[in-house]
Amino acid sequence: MTVHVTGLRVALDGTPILHGVDLTVAAGEWVTVIGPNGAGKSTLLRAVGGLLPFTGTVTIAGTELGRLARRARARRVATVVQSPVVPPGMAVLDYVLLGRTPYIAPLGRESAADLTAVHDVLRRLDLEPFASRRLETLSGGERQRVFLARALAQGASVLLLDEPTSALDIGHQQEVLELVDRLRRENGLTVLATMHDLTTAGEYADRLVLLADGRVAAAGPPADVLTETLLAEHYRVRVRVIPGDHGPLVVPVRG
Amino acid sequence: MTLGPAARPARLRPLWLVAGAVAVVAAALAGLAFGPVTLPPGSVAAELLNLLPGVRIDSGLTEREVAIITELRLPRVVLGLIVGGMLALAGTAYQGVFRNPLADPHLLGVASGAGLGVTAVIAGRVAAGDATTNLPVGVPVAAFVGAVGAVGLTYLLGVAGGRGRSPATLILAGVAVSAFLDAAQTYLMQRHVDSLREVYSWLLGRLATAGWHDVRMVLPYAVVTAAVVLAHRRVLDVLGVGDAEATALGLHPQRARLVLLAAASLGTAAAVSVSGLIGFVGIIVPHTLRMLAGASHRVLLPLSVLFGGAFLTLTDLVARTVATPAEIPIGVVTAFLGAPFFVLVLRSMGGRTT
Numbered sequence A: 001m002t003v004h005v006t007g008l009r010v011a012l013d014g015t016p017i018l019h020g021v022d023l024t025v026a027a028g029e030w031v032t033v034i035g036p037n038g039a040g041k042s043t044l045l046r047a048v049g050g051l052l053p054f055t056g057t058v059t060i061a062g063t064e065l066g067r068l069a070r071r072a073r074a075r076r077v078a079t080v081v082q083s084p085v086v087p088p089g090m091a092v093l094d095y096v097l098l099g100r101t102p103y104i105a106p107l108g109r110e111s112a113a114d115l116t117a118v119h120d121v122l123r124r125l126d127l128e129p130f131a132s133r134r135l136e137t138l139s140g141g142e143r144q145r146v147f148l149a150r151a152l153a154q155g156a157s158v159l160l161l162d163e164p165t166s167a168l169d170i171g172h173q174q175e176v177l178e179l180v181d182r183l184r185r186e187n188g189l190t191v192l193a194t195m196h197d198l199t200t201a202g203e204y205a206d207r208l209v210l211l212a213d214g215r216v217a218a219a220g221p222p223a224d225v226l227t228e229t230l231l232a233e234h235y236r237v238r239v240r241v242i243p244g245d246h247g248p249l250v251v252p253v254r255g
Numbered sequence B: 001m002t003l004g005p006a007a008r009p010a011r012l013r014p015l016w017l018v019a020g021a022v023a024v025v026a027a028a029l030a031g032l033a034f035g036p037v038t039l040p041p042g043s044v045a046a047e048l049l050n051l052l053p054g055v056r057i058d059s060g061l062t063e064r065e066v067a068i069i070t071e072l073r074l075p076r077v078v079l080g081l082i083v084g085g086m087l088a089l090a091g092t093a094y095q096g097v098f099r100n101p102l103a104d105p106h107l108l109g110v111a112s113g114a115g116l117g118v119t120a121v122i123a124g125r126v127a128a129g130d131a132t133t134n135l136p137v138g139v140p141v142a143a144f145v146g147a148v149g150a151v152g153l154t155y156l157l158g159v160a161g162g163r164g165r166s167p168a169t170l171i172l173a174g175v176a177v178s179a180f181l182d183a184a185q186t187y188l189m190q191r192h193v194d195s196l197r198e199v200y201s202w203l204l205g206r207l208a209t210a211g212w213h214d215v216r217m218v219l220p221y222a223v224v225t226a227a228v229v230l231a232h233r234r235v236l237d238v239l240g241v242g243d244a245e246a247t248a249l250g251l252h253p254q255r256a257r258l259v260l261l262a263a264a265s266l267g268t269a270a271a272v273s274v275s276g277l278i279g280f281v282g283i284i285v286p287h288t289l290r291m292l293a294g295a296s297h298r299v300l301l302p303l304s305v306l307f308g309g310a311f312l313t314l315t316d317l318v319a320r321t322v323a324t325p326a327e328i329p330i331g332v333v334t335a336f337l338g339a340p341f342f343v344l345v346l347r348s349m350g351g352r353t354t
């Protein structure tokens, strides 16, 4: 499903945070938003996920976000927020089952189909051995996979990932991103993510969007966005950009 | 540990349900058998069965002893089951809604609000010269208005006010609201000295004078509360991930919270209006269950009703037998047990400050 964002403006507690953002993610595409801390990346994702009031338009497969009922929206768009809440004492299986909420009647209980969907996701993410473990007993990498599993259980074709790898070591970062990429290819998911590691961002995304001070400063293929000039301007950092196998390698250097 | 495909979602296992039912029956039998006159539990059980239509068992009890069971002790036991069940259920619901293991009808100020409502009605009635011993039917309504007002105030002070708050912030707000409402209640009592005796006897726990009238008055509210809260057991689990994520999952967190707060406050108000102020049941029972049976509300809520009822009935038994011939107020017993428990919960939360 194509995500189309035009003229998006968001104000938080009266402070304007996004000043008219335009953005398109084609169906099946992976777009990653980069930008310095406080640029508005999380705010952008929350608006696209329908979690914030905004002006401008966001359409999912042609339907305006505001026209979708909450449950209908949750079946199309799944969000993994920057630091998901870990409910104390909850088992992994129950947590992933929360992803089926948009399919379960408000006061009803899950059907056999919901359980099948959950077990299917657990199996594909190699989480079956953890099904009855309490979420807070998992390591960071395992937890991140469980967060992803809940989002996948929503059966949505648009996946919003806010810094899915920030809490992980490079091995687990790669593991999670490869997993997302595999799921994207297998299920035709549309992915809109945010990320801090610029090299990694460029390696996995089809296109990058550089957000600075609530505006799109640059957008396009990684090689067009990850340039020494653009990064110097918006991150106030000196970097060397080296061509790599899967996109530019961004290396910070001392001035 | 590796349960793999056999792993099942949290559900109320039959064994737990049976345990809860056994606890209720055992507590009820104990409550009916013991007192100034001790009756054999077997005979008590036989008389209970005799209450069913078409059953006729010879229990060997005299007519007077049967009357002690059905007229004196049974309404008190039934009321204890209902009130205990309501307080524990409301506690579990508040804890889920606020994502705060310390939330309790008492500590949130809800009970004080309900108490103020009841006091206002009693004072008004005594002033009007009405001298019947039964509580007026308007009492639960007044208690509900007071309860909802109190939880709204606590919520505004503790949740909406400021960032960087900890679970204790909400409870501090509840303490402040309680203090204010208690002061308002004392003021009201001073203005209506003629109602003091009646208010006090209610405050210290009305279970002692419980009759079928009280059961009939509180039952409809208890049924509505239990139905609404239990219907939301899965929703409470969804609320556990916080408002933003619950919204992303398609839920209306504010709407669900409002319904649950209203229902829990109704249950608290009904309980308070017939039983006076009994604290800590809403912490002791849910917390113990959470440790033993798991954190899912699908398990916790129904078990809270059963074990809350059993717990309060047994507590009432202790309150009326431990210092015979005198009775100590039941709220005193629950506070003796509950205060150390509160410390336990506080410690188990560790450094968590979300």
Ligand SMILES: Nc1ncnc2c1ncn2[C@@H]1O[C@H](COP(=O)(O)OP(=O)(O)O)[C@@H](O)[C@H]1O
Pocket (backbone or CB within 6 Å): A012, A013, A015, A017, A035, A036, A037, A038, A039, A040, A041, A042, A043, A044
């Ligand atoms: N409730 C709020 N009120 C005012 N400003 C806020 C609020 N929440 C976040 N902000 C500000 O919005 C800006 C963008 O935040 P965010 O979207 O989280 O940035 P990023 O994810 O790019 O680091 C930051 O400057 C932050 O301080």
Ligand SMILES: [Mg+2]
Pocket (backbone or CB within 6 Å): A041, A042, A043, A082, A162
């Ligand atoms: Mg962010």
